[in-house]
Each structure stands twice: as structure tokens, then as C-alpha cells.
Amino acid sequence: MSNSAVSTKNSALPPKTSAYLDWLQMLSGAALIIFMWTHLCLVSSVIISPAVMDAIAWFFEATGLVYVFGPGIFLIFLLHFVLAARKIPWVTRQQTAMWDNAKRMQHQDTWLWIVQAGTAMVILIMGAAHIWVVLTDLPITAAKSAARIQGGAWLVYYLVLLPLVELHVGIGFYRIAVKWGFLSRARRKGFHAKENMLTIIMISIGVVTLARFMFLTIH
Amino acid sequence: MSRTLTFNIFRFNPQDPDSRPHQEVFTLDETESMTLFIALNRIRAEQDPSLQFDFCCRAGICGACAMVINGRPGLACRTKTRDLPDEITLLPLPAFKLVADLSVDTGTWFRQMYQKVESWIHTDKEFDPHAQEERMDNALAEEIYELDRCIECGCCVAACGTAIMREDFLGAVALNRLARFILDPRDERTTQAYFDLVGTDEGIFGCMGLLACEDVCPKQIPLQEQLGKLRRKMALAAVNHMLPKFLKPLD
Numbered sequence: 001m002s003n004s005a006v007s008t009k010n011s012a013l014p015p016k017t018s019a020y021l022d023w024l025q026m027l028s029g030a031a032l033i034i035f036m037w038t039h040l041c042l043v044s045s046v047i048i049s050p051a052v053m054d055a056i057a058w059f060f061e062a063t064g065l066v067y068v069f070g071p072g073i074f075l076i077f078l079l080h081f082v083l084a085a086r087k088i089p090w091v092t093r094q095q096t097a098m099w100d101n102a103k104r105m106q107h108q109d110t111w112l113w114i115v116q117a118g119t120a121m122v123i124l125i126m127g128a129a130h131i132w133v134v135l136t137d138l139p140i141t142a143a144k145s146a147a148r149i150q151g152g153a154w155l156v157y158y159l160v161l162l163p164l165v166e167l168h169v170g171i172g173f174y175r176i177a178v179k180w181g182f183l184s185r186a187r188r189k190g191f192h193a194k195e196n197m198l199t200i201i202m203i204s205i206g207v208v209t210l211a212r213f214m215f216l217t218i219h
Numbered sequence: 220m221s222r223t224l225t226f227n228i229f230r231f232n233p234q235d236p237d238s239r240p241h242q243e244v245f246t247l248d249e250t251e252s253m254t255l256f257i258a259l260n261r262i263r264a265e266q267d268p269s270l271q272f273d274f275c276c277r278a279g280i281c282g283a284c285a286m287v288i289n290g291r292p293g294l295a296c297r298t299k300t301r302d303l304p305d306e307i308t309l310l311p312l313p314a315f316k317l318v319a320d321l322s323v324d325t326g327t328w329f330r331q332m333y334q335k336v337e338s339w340i341h342t343d344k345e346f347d348p349h350a351q352e353e354r355m356d357n358a359l360a361e362e363i364y365e366l367d368r369c370i371e372c373g374c375c376v377a378a379c380g381t382a383i384m385r386e387d388f389l390g391a392v393a394l395n396r397l398a399r400f401i402l403d404p405r406d407e408r409t410t411q412a413y414f415d416l417v418g419t420d421e422g423i424f425g426c427m428g429l430l431a432c433e434d435v436c437p438k439q440i441p442l443q444e445q446l447g448k449l450r451r452k453m454a455l456a457a458v459n460h461m462l463p464k465f466l467k468p469l470d
Contacts, residue, residue, distance in 0.1 A: 015415070018424040019457030022450075086420075087381075087427050094384040101313070101380050104290040109430045110380050179428035180454075181447020188430075188443065 021083055026180065028080035029172050035073055036169045040202055043145075044209040050142035050216060057140040070135045077131070081124050088117050112171050119168040126161045142216065149213040162206040170199035222249045224300060226262065227308040228270065232319040242308075243267075255295035255309070256284055259321075272321035279437060282372030285312055286321045292374035294437045312377035314390075325373040332393045336416050340400070341408045353405065366399040366445065368438050375432035375442060387421045391432035391442045394423055398445045401452070410456045418453045426450065 046053040060066040089095045102110045133148075134140065148154045174195045177183045183191055224247050231240040245262045256274055263270045275281040277296045284295035287310035289303060300307070315323035332338070369392060376382045376390040397417055400406045417423050426446055433443040 016418070016457045018420045018422075019414075019418050019454055022424040023454055023458065087425075089384050097383045098380050101378075101383050104287065104310075105378060105431060106290055107378070107429075107431050107434060109428075109434070113380065113427060113429050175428045178430060178443060179426065179447065179450060181444060181449075181451050183443070183447070185433070185441055185443055 021086065025080065025083040025086075026176055028076050028083060030176060031076055032073070032080055033169050033173050033176075035076075036165060037202070040205055040209075044205050046142050046145070046216070047205075047208055047212050050146075053142045053145075057142075061139040066138060066140070070131070070138075074128075074131050074135070077127060081120065084120065088120070113175075116168055116171045116175070119164045122164050123161070123168055126157065127165070130157075130161065142213075143218050146213045146216040146218050149210060150216075150218070155210060155214060158210055159207075162210070163203050166199050166202045166206065170195050170202070173198075222305055223247070224249050224258065224303075225306045226258065227306065228262075228321065229310045230270075230320050231317065232271070233317055234319065249300055253300045255286075255288065255298045255300065255307070258300060259295060259309075270321075271319040273318075273323075280370060282325075282370035285325075285372035285374050285377070285437075286310065287312060287377065292372075292377040292435050294372060294374070297437055312373050314376050314379075314382050315373055323373070325371065328373070328376070329371055329392075332389065332396070335389065336393050336397045338396050338400070340403065340406045341412075342405060343407060355404065359402065359404070363399055363402050366395055366402070366440060369395060369440050370438055372437060374435045374437060378431035378435040380429050380431065381425060381427050385421075385425065388425045389417065389422050391426075391436075391446060393417075394426070394449055395440060395442055395445050398449050401449075410452065414453050414456045417449070418457060423450050423453050 042056050043053065045056055057066075060069070089098050098114070102114055137144065149158070174192055177191060178188065226245040226247065227242045228245060229240070230238075230243045232238040245266055247258055247261060250257070256277055259270070259272050259274075263272075272286065272295070273283040274296060275283045279294055279297040282294070285292060286295055287293075287308075288295070288298055289308055292312055295309075309321055311317055311321050311323045312325070315325050315328055318324050371392060373392070375392050379388070379390055382388045382390045394417060397413060400408065401413060419425070423446065428446075430443055432446075433441075436442055
């Protein structure tokens with residue numbers, strides 16, 4: 001807190017802007033967490049059978065939900081990036097300060113924030129490309145997804161994107177819980193351990209799903 | 220067998236035009252129950268009388284001897300050398316103005332913080348010096364005292380990535396300070412008045428939830444819980460007018 005920066009009262013922003021933006025950041029993040037977990041569950045239905053995945057995809061196609069959810073999620077995805085990016089240091093001096101602080105402190109939650117910010121940059125580009133490829137080739141079918149994965153390049157692509165997304169989602173889930181006061185001091189450690197386990201489970205389901213696509217016979 | 224400890228200590232005196240920031244190495248034989256405070260005093264007494272660092276109470280009450288100990292902010296008087304490796308690196312707290320070596324000026328920062336969050340009881344009641352002090356429910360008094368235990372050492376600010384990145388961020392100590400007044404029934408400020416003070420990106424909405432404050436606080440003040448409660452309270456205050464009547468927490 002410098003001598004020249006002592007007043008929060010005279011902020012140039014309208015009085016409630018910061019609060020509204022914080023609400024939106026949390027709500028868009030929570031919506032994306034729910035979406036990502038649901039998305040993984042739906043796609044991983046291919047492990048049971050491609051017919052199950054096709055049936056689910058058909059439901060979203062027939063009801064038109066895919067045309068609402070698809071672009072809707074993409075907009076929330078972009079909105080969440082813009083809102084969360086307000087907290088990310090873009091100035092070299094701030095980046096250096098944050099990096100030095102994390103290295104000096106060796107503090108887990110500070111490192112987790114850096115992981116969250118770093119994965120966000122990659123997810124923005126890779127996630128956007130994934131959404132574009134899927135939404136411009138509707139309807140979704142197990143055969144189309146399998147053909148994409150069996151091409152080879154997309155397999156590598158998703159093997160990179162999957163852990164980055166699950167890490168970002170898992171850390172985001174934990175951070176919402178601590179930032180918004182849903183966790184007591186006593187429950188923090190246990191909650192974090194469970195969240196780590198959940199992230200590992202989600203990545204594992206994703207890897208098995210990719211393997212299923214890889215070895216699926218395409219008719 | 221006692222260990223020989225190696226201390227890498229940051230040295231720089233901004234008042235001296237010939238001084239350049241550097242680290243100096245001192246060695247010292249460890250004694251039983253040695254604290255960093257004892258070690259630093261011995262170094263100053265036996266090896267270099269020009270070494271500057273702050274201390275006062277020697278008992279974790281005044282907060283003056285806060286410094287960065289092997290990367291993390293902590294109190295020199297409360298840190299036993301037996302809990303540290305053979306090599307110990309000591310730096311001044313970041314985020315505060317350096318006086319010299321390990322000594323920083325936390326006073327100016329805290330004075331500004333008090334002004335910023337208006338850290339005093341706001342009341343229209345006339346003070347009667349002859350009247351008995353108003354009684355307070357014991358549980359509530361203890362709840363307030365729990366937050367009032369803060370010794371203002373500055374460790375939470377120096378550990379906070381946000382505070383180090385953004386000079387205008389209030390920091391956990393200020394938000395905890397305000398949380399203390401919110402609890403106090405003698406303070407007549409409204410939720411809106413508190414919102415005007417900390418409902419900004421420089422206040423509670425700037426907190427990124429890194430929780431280093433919670434993890435380094437030498438007094439174990441429940442900062443994680445207080446910051447969470449304050450965020451919820453201020454966030455709800457902002458949308459209170461939009462909520463249906465039965466959901467309004469502030470009415």
C-alpha cells in the first residue's frame with residue numbers, strides 16, 4: 001500500500017462494479033466447473049458403449065439443446081477468462097513480483113494460483129479450438145470423435161488439454177470454496193485432499209475415454 | 220553436539236549512498252533453545268554492531284521482529300533455530316519500506332491502513348467518562364478478541380502475492396480489522412458504510428484466496444474464515460436490492 005494509494009472510497013469505478021464482477025467471476029467459474037464435470041460424464045459414456053454416447057448426443061441434438069448450450073458455454077468460457085484475467089498480472093514488474101514471491105515462499109496455494117493462471121492461457125486457445133471443431137461439425141457422434149482421435153494429432157492434443165482443464169477446474173473449485181467462506185479452517189486440508197483425488201479420478205476417466213475412442217472400430 | 224549455523228543476511232542501508240544491497244554470511248554456534256532473536260543479538264554483539272533489525276517484546280507480542288525466514292515471513296523471537304536447517308537466510312519483509320538490513324517501516328503502512336478502513340468505533344453516543352462500560356455478551360467479546368489478537372507484524376501482507384503485486388491492495392490485516400468492527404455492537408456503521416470502505420478491488424474483492432496470510436500468521440488469527448465471511452457479506456450487500464424480500468439478509 002503506497003502513500004499515494006490510500007483511498008478505496010474514491011475509486012474511479014461505480015461503487016458496486018467490483019462486487020458485480022466478482023459475483024460474475026465466481027458464477028461463471030462455477031457454471032464451467034459443473035459443465036466440465038457433466039461434459040466428461042457424458043463423453044465417457046462411450047466407455048460403456050458408443051450407442052449410449054450416440055443416444056445422449058442425439059437427445060441434445062433433437063431437443064436443440066446443443067445449439068443453446070454450445071454457443072452459451074463458449075460465451076461463458078470467454079466471459080470467465082476476461083473476468084478472471086483482471087486478477088492476472090500482465091505487467092512484467094507484477095509478474096516478477098508474483099513469481100519471486102512463490103519461489104521464496106514455497107507455499108502450495110500460491111503455486112496453485114500460478115498453475116491456475118498458467119493453465120488458463122493454454123485452455124483459452126486449446127479449448128476454443130476444440131469447441132470450434134466440435135460445433136462446426138454437428139451432430140456429435142462417437143464415430144466422428146473416434147475418427148478425430150485415431151488421426152493421432154488430436155489424441156496428443158487432448159492428452160495435453162485434459163489434465164490442464166481438470167487441474168484448472170479442480171483448483172478453481174477449491175478456491176471458490178475458500179474465497180467465499182464455505183470452508184472452515186479445520187476442513188480446508190481434508191477438502192483439498194478430496195479435491196485432488198477428484199481431479200485424479202477425472203483425469204483417469206478422461207484418459208480411459210480417449211483410449212476407448214482410440215481403439216473403437218469405426219463402421 | 221551443537222550445530223554451527225550459517226546465516227545469510229540481507230544488508231542494505233538506503234540512507235548510505237555507498238551501500239549496495241547484498242547478502243552477508245555469518246556463522247554462529249547453536250545454543251540450547253536458541254531463537255533467531257537471540258542469534259541476531261549475538262551476531263550484532265559479537266560480530267557486527269552495524270547489523271540493523273527490530274525487536275521489542277521478545278515474546279511474540281509486539282510484532283517488531285517480523286522478517287522473511289528461509290523464504291517465509293515469521294517472527295524472529297518465536298522461531299527456534301532447532302526448527303531450521305543449518306543454513307538460514309534472512310530478508311526484510313517485502314511490501315514495506317526498508318529502513319535498513321532487516322528493519323522495515325511497518326508503522327507508516329499501518330497508519331494509512333487505519334485511516335483507510337476507519338479503524339475506530341463509529342458512534343453518535345456521547346462518551347461519559349464516569350459511566351460504567353457497556354456490558355457485552357461474553358461469547359461476543361471473545362469473538363471480537365479473537366480478531367483483536369492481531370499484533371500487526373505485517374507477516375500476512377508480506378506473504379500475500381496480491382499485496383506484493385498491487386500496492387493498493389488492503390491486505391488481510393486490514394480486512395480482519397474491519398471484520399472486528401463489524402462484530403462490535405458499539406460500532407454504529409451500516410453494512411453499506413463498510414461496503415464503501417472495502418467493497419472494491421483494492422479491498423475484499425481484490426483478494427485472490429491464496430491463503431498465505433492464513434498460513435504464515437504467527438498468532439493463528441482465523442484469516443481464511445474472516446476473509447470468506449467478509450466477501451460473502453459484501454457481495455450480498457451489493458445485490459441486496461435485487462433479492463426478493465424473503466431472501467434479503469440485510470433487512
